[in-house]
Amino acid sequence: MAAPRITRRAPRSGAPRASANGRNGRVPEFEGPAKLGKRTKRLVKRLEAGDIAIVDHEDIDRVSADDLVACGVRCVINVAHSSSGNYPNSGPLTMAQAGLHLLDVPGADLFEQLKDGETVRVVGNRVMRRGETLAEGNVQDLETVRRAHEQARRRIGEAIESFAENTMEHIREEGDLLAGRLELPDFDTRFRDRPALVVVRGVDHQKDLRILRPYVRDVRPVLVAVDGGADAILEAGFKPDMIVGDMDSATDAALSCGAELVVHAYPDGRAPGRERLDSLGLSYKLVPAPATSEDVAMLIAAEKGAELIVAVGSHFNLVEFLEKNRAGMSSTFLTRLRIGEILVDAKGVSRLYRPSAGRGPLLILVGAAIVALVVIIAFSQNLGPLFDLLWLKLQILLGLK
Numbered sequence: 001m002a003a004p005r006i007t008r009r010a011p012r013s014g015a016p017r018a019s020a021n022g023r024n025g026r027v028p029e030f031e032g033p034a035k036l037g038k039r040t041k042r043l044v045k046r047l048e049a050g051d052i053a054i055v056d057h058e059d060i061d062r063v064s065a066d067d068l069v070a071c072g073v074r075c076v077i078n079v080a081h082s083s084s085g086n087y088p089n090s091g092p093l094t095m096a097q098a099g100l101h102l103l104d105v106p107g108a109d110l111f112e113q114l115k116d117g118e119t120v121r122v123v124g125n126r127v128m129r130r131g132e133t134l135a136e137g138n139v140q141d142l143e144t145v146r147r148a149h150e151q152a153r154r155r156i157g158e159a160i161e162s163f164a165e166n167t168m169e170h171i172r173e174e175g176d177l178l179a180g181r182l183e184l185p186d187f188d189t190r191f192r193d194r195p196a197l198v199v200v201r202g203v204d205h206q207k208d209l210r211i212l213r214p215y216v217r218d219v220r221p222v223l224v225a226v227d228g229g230a231d232a233i234l235e236a237g238f239k240p241d242m243i244v245g246d247m248d249s250a251t252d253a254a255l256s257c258g259a260e261l262v263v264h265a266y267p268d269g270r271a272p273g274r275e276r277l278d279s280l281g282l283s284y285k286l287v288p289a290p291a292t293s294e295d296v297a298m299l300i301a302a303e304k305g306a307e308l309i310v311a312v313g314s315h316f317n318l319v320e321f322l323e324k325n326r327a328g329m330s331s332t333f334l335t336r337l338r339i340g341e342i343l344v345d346a347k348g349v350s351r352l353y354r355p356s357a358g359r360g361p362l363l364i365l366v367g368a369a370i371v372a373l374v375v376i377i378a379f380s381q382n383l384g385p386l387f388d389l390l391w392l393k394l395q396i397l398l399g400l401k
Contacts, residue, residue, distance in 0.1 A: 027124040028101050028139075030075040034120045036111055040064040041201070041228065041249055047071040052120055054110055059084050060091030062203050063313075069098040075122050077103045079110055082140055088152040092145040102145075103127070105137030182299055185285045189242045189260050191304035195221040197346075198297050198311050199229035199240075201249060205313030208346040209236040212312070221310065226297050229313065230254035244300065245293035247273030255282060262286075262300070264293040291331035302339040309339060312346040 030052060037043025038056040041064065047053055049072035057064060058080040068076055082092045082104050095102050103125060110127065113134055114120065121128040127135045138144075197216065199205060209232060216223070216238060225233050225240040228249030233240045240259040243250060247263065255261065255277070261284035265271035269288060277284050289296050294314060301309050336343065 029121070029123050030101060031119065031121040032075070033117045034110075034114050036114060036116050038111070041067065044068060044071050045251075047073055049073065052077065052122060054079070054114065056080050056111065057082070059086065059089045060095070062090045062094055063201065065091035065094040066203075068095060069100065073100070075101040075103070077105060077110065077122065077127060077135075077137075079105055079108050081106050083145065083148050083152065085148060085152050085155065087155075088149050090149070092140050093142075093149050096140060096142040096145045102140040103137050104140055105135040108135035108137070110135060182287075182289055182303065184287060184300060184303055187242070187260060187262070187285070187300070187304065189222060189224075189304075191222055191301055191306045193305060193307050195219055195308040195310060196224055196301040196306040197221040198224045198226065198294075198301060198309060198314065199233055200226045200294050200297075200311070200313040201228035201232065202313030205229065205232055206235070208312045209233070212310075212346055213237075215310075221308075222301070222306065224297050224301060225250070225254075225259070226294050230257070230259065232313075242297075242300075244287075244297040245273065246271075247276050252280060255280060260285075262296075264289065264296050266290075291335060295331050295335040298335055298339055298343065302342065307342065309343045310346055311343060314345070 032050045032052045034054050035043060035047055035051045036054045037046075040055050040057050040060070043053060043055060044064075044067040047068075051071075051073050053068060053071075053073050053076045055076065056079045060078070060082045076095065082102060083089055092102060101122065103122060105127060108127070114129070118129065120134075125137050125139050126133050127137075197212070199209065213236065215221075222242070223233055223238055223240045225243045227243070227245035227247065230240050230243045230250045231254045234254055234257060239257055240254075242260045242262060243255065244262045245264055247255065247261075261277060261282055263271045263273040263277065263284050263286050265274075265286050265288040267288050267290050271286055274284075274286070287296055287300070289299075291299070298309055298311070
């Protein structure tokens with residue numbers, strides 16, 4: 001029997017060429033400009049739908065996966081393990097469910113072999129350039145990542161034990177977070193007896209901000225952004241009062257929006273964000289601390305007298321803690337202990353807060369009532385003369401007659 005003929009459609013302009021999606025026995029094939037970035041959160045800012053993303057991201061987290069999906073790319077090549085199996089990170093599962101072709105080529109030297117923007121071709125598990133195979137790896141399809149995710153869930157106890165050991169190792173050097181001995185400068189932003197909304201570029205942060213629009217409109221909390229959270233606040237139609245972090249994720253436009261800038265520095269005084277703000281000619285204040293920028297933002301709000309801290313995009317469950325995959329997360333745990341009584345998650349606020357009608361509907365109602373009263377007076381045979389008489393007496397009392 002003759003083999004069936006497969007007709008391939010020409011790719012649309014601006015989109016990577018994909019001959020198949022892996023179904024019906026066909027091999028997925030993509031072609032487009034390679035965009036390389038070892039920090040995914042920076043790479044996504046310059047990705048377009050026609051690009052093939054090449055990352056170096058061990059244990060892809062949910063936030064990075066959401067960003068890659070939102071960029072519209074159809075193929076992602078990872079020179080590290082997208083899921084190491086140490087804990088059930090949800091990034092690869094999110095990407096697979098969205099239909100992205102995720103290819104792991106651990107240890108491949110693609111960052112040395114390729115230039116940014118150079119055209120590459122991905123055929124199944126092979127990365128090619130002008131007919132030459134540069135690397136072969138493992139396709140992380142939906143079945144594969146589901147199986148790996150389930151296996152990692154069974155080993156979650158090991159991850160918890162490692163996290164606990166890490167916390168104990170750092171609790172001495174970061175004990176000031178619990179004792180409240182973090183030295184802070186004087187800020188222009190006023191927190192005393194006001195609620196604060198701390199926005200982190202995290203899981204569902206954009207969705208939570210949309211839900212909280214009535215809360216921000218009615219309550220008018222202090223808006224504190226952590227790095228890239230500043231752009232999220234601006235996109236939601238608001239303006240941050242303060243931006244805290246090492247300033248590597250926020251855009252120049254966000255940093256120049258007029259918010260008070262606070263650079264998170266290491267305890268030894270090194271401040272990665274200082275150079276960028278100096279180049280932009282922006283003034284700022286330094287806060288040295290062993291914590292993460294997210295922790296510093298919350299501690300500033302708490303120490304300066306905020307009555308409530310609402311966290312958007314922050315870390316509230318074990319997997320989110322583990323997805324940060326760094327030693328500094330012990331400080332996040334300690335910060336939660338320090339300010340736990342005034343800290344709430346955005347999702348909790350959205351469920352409990354009942355927004356007011358707002359000024360617009362109230363003004364419309366008052367205006368409609370006034371119009372109705374004027375119409376009644378104008379067309380009433382009895383009320384018209386009565387109001388004319390009252391108006392005449394008022395003029396006499398005021399000396400206008």
